[in-house]
Amino acid sequence: MTTPASTPTLRPAQGDASDLAARFPGVVSPDTRPGFSGFTIPADKLVEVATIIRDELGYDLLSSVTGVDYLPENKMEVVYHAYKTTGGPALVFKVQVPRDNPVVASMTPIWKGAEFQEREAWDLLGIKFTGHPDLRRILMWEGFEGHPLRKDWKEAFYEEDAKPFKSRWPDGKHVLAEARNPFSDNLRFPSGFDPEKMTFADPEEALYRSLKKYTFEDADGIQADHIIVNLGPQHPSTHGVFRSAVILDGETVVSLKPVMGYLHRNHDKIGERNTFLQIIPYTDRLDYFCSMTNNHGYVLAVEKLMGIQVAERAEYIRVIMDEITRIQNHLIFFGMLLNDLGAMYTPALYAFEERELILDIFEAAAGSRMMCNYYRFGGVVRDVPAEALQKLRDLVFDRLPGKIDEMERLLTENDVLVSRLKGVGYLSAEDAINTSMTGPMLRASGVPYDIRRADPYSIYDRFDFKVACRPDGDLYARYMVRVDEVRESIKILQQALKQIPEGPTMSVKPQYQVRVPAGEAYGRIESPKGELGYYVISNGKPNPWRYHIRASSFINLTALEMMCKGEKIADFVAILGAIDIVLGELDR
Amino acid sequence: MENKESLNLPGYEIPDELKNVVSVTALDRLYNWGRRSSVWPLMFGLACCAIEMIAAQASRYDLARFGMEVMRPTPRQADLMIVAGTVTKKMLPAIVRLWNQMPEPKYVLAMGACASSGGPFKEGYNVVAGIDKFLPVDIYVPGCPPTPQALLNGLILLQKKIDQESIRKVRWYRKGPDSVEIPVPILGPDLIDPRRIPDIKAKAAELASTPAPATQS
Numbered sequence: 067m068t069t070p071a072s073t074p075t076l077r078p079a080q081g082d083a084s085d086l087a088a089r090f091p092g093v094v095s096p097d098t099r100p101g102f103s104g105f106t107i108p109a110d111k112l113v114e115v116a117t118i119i120r121d122e123l124g125y126d127l128l129s130s131v132t133g134v135d136y137l138p139e140n141k142m143e144v145v146y147h148a149y150k151t152t153g154g155p156a157l158v159f160k161v162q163v164p165r166d167n168p169v170v171a172s173m174t175p176i177w178k179g180a181e182f183q184e185r186e187a188w189d190l191l192g193i194k195f196t197g198h199p200d201l202r203r204i205l206m207w208e209g210f211e212g213h214p215l216r217k218d219w220k221e222a223f224y225e226e227d228a229k230p231f232k233s234r235w236p237d238g239k240h241v242l243a244e245a246r247n248p249f250s251d252n253l254r255f256p257s258g259f260d261p262e263k264m265t266f267a268d269p270e271e272a273l274y275r276s277l278k279k280y281t282f283e284d285a286d287g288i289q290a291d292h293i294i295v296n297l298g299p300q301h302p303s304t305h306g307v308f309r310s311a312v313i314l315d316g317e318t319v320v321s322l323k324p325v326m327g328y329l330h331r332n333h334d335k336i337g338e339r340n341t342f343l344q345i346i347p348y349t350d351r352l353d354y355f356c357s358m359t360n361n362h363g364y365v366l367a368v369e370k371l372m373g374i375q376v377a378e379r380a381e382y383i384r385v386i387m388d389e390i391t392r393i394q395n396h397l398i399f400f401g402m403l404l405n406d407l408g409a410m411y412t413p414a415l416y417a418f419e420e421r422e423l424i425l426d427i428f429e430a431a432a433g434s435r436m437m438c439n440y441y442r443f444g445g446v447v448r449d450v451p452a453e454a455l456q457k458l459r460d461l462v463f464d465r466l467p468g469k470i471d472e473m474e475r476l477l478t479e480n481d482v483l484v485s486r487l488k489g490v491g492y493l494s495a496e497d498a499i500n501t502s503m504t505g506p507m508l509r510a511s512g513v514p515y516d517i518r519r520a521d522p523y524s525i526y527d528r529f530d531f532k533v534a535c536r537p538d539g540d541l542y543a544r545y546m547v548r549v550d551e552v553r554e555s556i557k558i559l560q561q562a563l564k565q566i567p568e569g570p571t572m573s574v575k576p577q578y579q580v581r582v583p584a585g586e587a588y589g590r591i592e593s594p595k596g597e598l599g600y601y602v603i604s605n606g607k608p609n610p611w612r613y614h615i616r617a618s619s620f621i622n623l624t625a626l627e628m629m630c631k632g633e634k635i636a637d638f639v640a641i642l643g644a645i646d647i648v649l650g651e652l653d654r
Numbered sequence: 655m656e657n658k659e660s661l662n663l664p665g666y667e668i669p670d671e672l673k674n675v676v677s678v679t680a681l682d683r684l685y686n687w688g689r690r691s692s693v694w695p696l697m698f699g700l701a702c703c704a705i706e707m708i709a710a711q712a713s714r715y716d717l718a719r720f721g722m723e724v725m726r727p728t729p730r731q732a733d734l735m736i737v738a739g740t741v742t743k744k745m746l747p748a749i750v751r752l753w754n755q756m757p758e759p760k761y762v763l764a765m766g767a768c769a770s771s772g773g774p775f776k777e778g779y780n781v782v783a784g785i786d787k788f789l790p791v792d793i794y795v796p797g798c799p800p801t802p803q804a805l806l807n808g809l810i811l812l813q814k815k816i817d818q819e820s821i822r823k824v825r826w827y828r829k830g831p832d833s834v835e836i837p838v839p840i841l842g843p844d845l846i847d848p849r850r851i852p853d854i855k856a857k858a859a860e861l862a863s864t865p866a867p868a869t870q871s
């Protein structure tokens with residue numbers, strides 16, 4: 067394979083996809099819109115067909131579920147991307163429902179991993195999923211007015227449908243957004259709204275109702291009751307503003323619900339207003355430890371749509387940046403996990419020491435330590451300076467291998483670490499697949515699924531590396547998978563740094579306004595945290611019609627309750643730490 | 655440190671036999687010196703900027719040089735709230751509560767574009783366009799994210815601000831309620847600032863009488 071930039075029309079012909087239409091003649095029909103692929107399934111046959119897709123065609127991993135609002139056609143569409151954990155391309159299937167009453171059967175009985183994504187589609191688009199166990203808002207709060215991703219829903223600071231806004235370009239007159247809003251702020255109330263007479267249900271109530279309560283009567287007739295504990299959103303161990311409501315029996319977790327949205331920054335809505343190029347810096351701010359890999363997933367999707375190749379040198383630079391990002395992310399992971407276990411800050415200091423050296427390279431190449439904004443459609447924005455490349459060589463060949471050994475010497479055999487991690491937070495391989503776990507979490511449950519191998523993108527098929535995988539499914543396995551991955555990343559980096567050719571870093575002329583043909587594309591990469599996917603729909607205009615992020619931090623939390631049940635509350639902190647979430651990506 | 659020397663210069667003559675034996679200083683100087691050298695920030699990160707805040711605390715930039723490395727997870731022990739990241743409407747009630755729980759003297763530092771003004775996410779429907787709409791910000795640090803050096807600069811500015819204060823004038827020793835408590839915002843159809851209820855009511859009534867397309871769905 068030379069390039070990931072294949073035309074989107076190539077996909078439906080591959081894999082078992084063709085069987086599907088043959089199996090259900092007259093029911094399942096290929097999506098024939100130009101630039102689109104996959105199959106359309108009528109809403110009433112969805113569960114039946116999806117069961118076949120999972121059980122007989124073998125697409126066991128439901129990667130992405132998202133809704134699209136087709137306002138002009140007065141339709142809502144739900145798009146599913148399913149993959150095989152043995153590798154290969156996606157099976158894309160879609161359901162269209164009328165826009166005024168969008169009701170779709172929930173996929174949760176077939177793939178539990180759909181749970182949060184369906185809640186998100188309900189929250190942001192107002193699509194109802196029948197049979198969903200707990201259909202509440204997930205990113206916004208209960209009681210919020212409207213479904214913001216609907217195309218006719220306008221935010222309070224709305225100016226125009228698409229950037230660049232005419233008020234600022236070309237002649238630059240600008241009115242403060244506050245001055246245009248009737249409430250002089252980022253507020254949007256229904257007309258005639260009276261806050262004093264407002265009656266609204268307590269937004270928390272639905273949450274507490276969804277928890278499984280616990281009461282118990284012992285032999286003497288003494289009633290034992292449950293305790294509700296709220297962790298977060300301000301809590302030192304939640305890695306940001308994540309929150310969990312937990313029901314405890316003594317110290318043991320009985321039931322748990324993650325609560326998110328405290329950092330919901332509306333990436334999707336802002337993305338739909340932005341031009342394709344303007345989105346790249348926003349992707350930086352998703353998983354803010356890994357801006358390079360975030361860029362990569364997005365440019366892959368758009369390159370697929372545009373059907374362009376990537377410059378050879380740029381491919382190498384991308385791989386190098388992705389892998390060094392992975393090392394940096396995993397180092398921080400070790401530090402933060404140890405923080406969560408109570409080894410406050412010392413391991414993290416070791417991690418930050420290496421991270422600073424890596425950030426220096428990012429700064430030299432991209433101009434910024436964290437928000438790199440480095441990848442472009444067709445390449446990378448500029449070449450890596452020679453000195454930075456030399457620093458990188460020193461780091462990869464001389465320094466990092468020793469540092470990993472040092473860290474392992476301090477941690478891997480450490481009694482406290484082993485006893486806190488071994489056998490805790492178990493997740494079986496079946497459950498991991500069914501809950502759409504990806505990345506190190508899935509591999510720690512014994513499923514060797516790594517997109518770099520399973521569905522190679524960029525030039526990963528040229529490198530010799532092993533997919534890190536551990537069968538135990540506990541916290542220790544999750545820790546070890548990351549250790550192995552750092553070593554494998556170093557291997558890839560050493561090969562890439564030896565092979566990197568000279569040449570241009572862009573295959574096309576850089577443009578501010580790229581022309582993206584109409585169609586859909588799903589670009590996904592193996593980010594340090596799991597599968598990071600971007601689902602982009604273009605209608606030929608300068609802005610995407612739909613821009614959706616499939617975030618692994620978000621979906622990997624589906625199994626949180628499963629893993630925590632029966633464990634101690636202190637272990638909850640470690641289990642959460644081992645998922646490796648980043649709030650920017652979780653809440654988007 | 656420059657300030658340590660000036661601490662012993664009260665501005666009047668010290669008898670020779672007492673030099674280097676006792677310390678004579680102005681009360682304000684001693685008071686401010688003590689406080690500026692032990693500003694404990696709240697361990698509180700909202701988004702990307704928080705990572706740079708942690709980097710500032712780690713070995714390369716080493717906040718400990720300023721006596722500020724003791725990040726406190728509880729607001730009860732914190733003197734400084736570094737608002738490091740995007741303030742969302744959903745999070746705001748929690749932030750205001752945290753602020754209300756911090757004892758005086760307390761300061762707010764808005765770190766980054768988001769905390770100062772909404773930054774790149776200003777147009778977002780869940781984003782508060784700047785924490786200064788609710789909390790009294792002392793220092794703004796620009797950047798997206800500000801580098802650790804920029805944050806350090808902001809903290810030095812805060813120290814300078816503390817140096818200007820006088821024990822006779824500071825608000826926490828005046829009579830009256832102990833702190834500047836801020837009413838906790840309510841999450842309704844949108845974020846409701848309790849201080850603005852009459853205003854919101856009037857504006858919404860106005861909207862009802864005139865068809866306004868911009869805020870209708």
Ligand code: SF4
Nearest residue numbers: 702739766767768798
């Ligand atoms: S200012 Fe920039 S870096 Fe800081 S929180 Fe906002 S988006 Fe993130």
